[in-house]
Amino acid sequence: xxxxxxxxxxxxxxxPKYKGMNTWHRRLMLAMDYVGVIRYLHSSPLGTxxxxxxxxxxxxxxxxxxxxxxxxxxxxxxALPLVNRSAGRLVKCGHRELQGEFVAPEQHWxxxxxxxxxxxxxxxxxxxxxxxxxxxxxxxxxxxxxxSDVVRLHLFDIHAACKRKDPAERPSAQEVLDTxxxxxxxxxxxxxxxxxxxxx
Numbered sequence: 001x002x003x004x005x006x007x008x009x010x011x012x013x014x015x016p017k018y019k020g021m022n023t024w025h026r027r028l029m030l031a032m033d034y035v036g037v038i039r040y041l042h043s044s045p046l047g048t049x050x051x052x053x054x055x056x057x058x059x060x061x062x063x064x065x066x067x068x069x070x071x072x073x074x075x076x077x078x079a080l081p082l083v084n085r086s087a088g089r090l091v092k093c094g095h096r097e098l099q100g101e102f103v104a105p106e107q108h109w110x111x112x113x114x115x116x117x118x119x120x121x122x123x124x125x126x127x128x129x130x131x132x133x134x135x136x137x138x139x140x141x142x143x144x145x146x147x148s149d150v151v152r153l154h155l156f157d158i159h160a161a162c163k164r165k166d167p168a169e170r171p172s173a174q175e176v177l178d179t180x181x182x183x184x185x186x187x188x189x190x191x192x193x194x195x196x197x198x199x200x
Contacts, residue, residue, distance in 0.1 A: 024147030
């Protein structure tokens, strides 16, 4: 995979050979590939797998490779704990305190700064932590090309739902993917028939 990890996506898209790929359409399709991977993990034959090695954007991007036909492949998934709701089994990503805006609120230490972090007291969580991260990763994919802000506008509601504080209220990866597909279809139709925007 000569194009390397997704960390280099923007640099790759500025190479003259690939400039034609630097469109909102192609970028949205990469975001759909990413959500498709999450969807697969959440409904894998083994059960619901949580993508744990994802505490910041850079870490997430480093786990995917960009193929020469501009799709993404999972490269390096070593931390995929299993959620089993019916058995009451939830997960924790590692044994250290997680910080920052990128991780979901339920991944933060809930007991304030007065009480030092203790892994045994940290409540576990489920796969909805992956959903929380989708808008940030997609935002990177969409970049700053002509049309990407229109895409963002159409994805605003689903992304707001992904960022709900209560994990149970966040959509499934399948629902996110379905919305992305609808938006892609709608915008392609609009691009093909520029006059339709006024009618919508």
